[in-house]
Amino acid sequence: MVMKIQRTDTGLPVRVALAKARKSGREISEAAGIPYGSLLRKLDSDREFSFTEILRIAGVLDMHPAELLPDEFKPNQKRNVA
Numbered sequence: 001m002v003m004k005i006q007r008t009d010t011g012l013p014v015r016v017a018l019a020k021a022r023k024s025g026r027e028i029s030e031a032a033g034i035p036y037g038s039l040l041r042k043l044d045s046d047r048e049f050s051f052t053e054i055l056r057i058a059g060v061l062d063m064h065p066a067e068l069l070p071d072e073f074k075p076n077q078k079r080n081v082a
Contacts, residue, residue: 011045013068014057018043021061032056 018028025043029036034053041047049057049068058065066074 009045010049010054010070011043013070014049014054015043017057017061017063017068023061028057028060031060 018025025039026036028034029039032039032053033056034042038047042049042053054065054068058068061068
């Protein structure tokens with residue numbers, strides 16, 4: 001049986017965290033070492049964040065990396081697989 005995996009909006013939780021922290025994309029880009037254009041594409045969900053990028057952003061925002069993951073990746077969440 002082959003599972004169909006849907007693309008996940010990894011940008012949304014990061015956008016929310018940036019807004020709560022009152023940080024600009026430019027600030028996060030520089031502090032996390034992620035090229036600004038790449039960060040913008042990922043925030044717009046045109047691309048997905050790598051685990052390393054999530055770790056870097058979490059470090060800059062002084063958050064646990066799980067807080068930057070979509071709900072379906074958090075513990076005790078049911079996964080929807082089509």
